[in-house]
Amino acid sequence: MREEKEVKTNNQVLDLSVDLQKESYDWKKDIIINKVKFIEEVEGALKDKEITSLKKKVYSISTVVNYPKNDNMGLRNIDTNGDTVVLKKGPLLEELKQIREAQTIERAGYYLERLKKGVTEIKTSKVNDINLNRWKEYTDILTDSLWILDKRDSSGAHCAGYWGNFIPQIPHQLMMRYTKKGEWVVDTFVGSGTTLIECRHLVSCN
Ligand SMILES: C[S@@+](CC[C@H](N)C(=O)[O-])C[C@H]1O[C@@H](n2cnc3c(N)ncnc32)[C@H](O)[C@@H]1O
Numbered sequence: 001m002r003e004e005k006e007v008k009t010n011n012q013v014l015d016l017s018v019d020l021q022k023e024s025y026d027w028k029k030d031i032i033i034n035k036v037k038f039i040e041e042v043e044g045a046l047k048d049k050e051i052t053s054l055k056k057k058v059y060s061i062s063t064v065v066n067y068p069k070n071d072n073m074g075l076r077n078i079d080t081n082g083d084t085v086v087l088k089k090g091p092l093l094e095e096l097k098q099i100r101e102a103q104t105i106e107r108a109g110y111y112l113e114r115l116k117k118g119v120t121e122i123k124t125s126k127v128n129d130i131n132l133n134r135w136k137e138y139t140d141i142l143t144d145s146l147w148i149l150d151k152r153d154s155s156g157a158h159c160a161g162y163w164g165n166f167i168p169q170i171p172h173q174l175m176m177r178y179t180k181k182g183e184w185v186v187d188t189f190v191g192s193g194t195t196l197i198e199c200r201h202l203v204s205c206n
Pocket residue numbers: 164165166167188189190191192193194195
């Protein structure tokens with residue numbers, strides 16, 4: 001178990017589990033990965049017949065994600081052919097950890113296939129642009145309830161000048177869940193324009 005958590009690089013012992021906690025604050029941080037190399041590494045691990053060896057391969061990937069300077073696989077080499085993928089660091093590390101913690105090779109294989117799918121295939125529904133193969137990356141979409149919201153967003157043009165206008169997070173969440181990029185949003189009771197402001201916000205963010 002200890003071996004699972006430690007790696008020696010440049011004579012320095014690094015504990016990835018500790019680093020995972022430390023990094024939780026930058027869950028949304030983008031990292032650019034060489035897609036071809038990444039798939040090669042995942043497929044290499046998938047071919048493994050022995051779980052310890054499979055986990056070691058996955059562990060090496062985690063090390064490169066955490067410590068790009070120790071990249072001996074070319075995973076962070078984005079110049080070779082330009083075929084790159086942008087992933088969120090937190091969810092990626094979590095998926096890799098889940099594989100390392102799998103009890104059976106079948107389960108580890110299942111997680112690896114899912115990881116590969118997340119990088120190679122986009123799966124969306126008819127109602128929004130959420131890539132279901134990478135759903136963990138959408139930390140700004142609330143899935144517990146639409147009504148449990150943090151403090152009212154009063155940034156930018158929003159103002160809470162009169163009773164009756166939307167808490168801006170409500171149209172934001174609705175549009176994230178029920179519109180695709182470029183679609184029209186009808187709000188016949190425009191009021192102070194909360195929905196319009198949020199539309200503009202989404203357009204400028206995407
Ligand atoms: C509750 S407010 C909407 C607030 C809006 N969602 C916001 O966040 O600012 C309702 C708005 O609908 C407008 N309204 C009410 N009846 C209307 C009607 N028959 N035709 C057009 N607008 C109407 C009101 O003037 C008011 O601005």
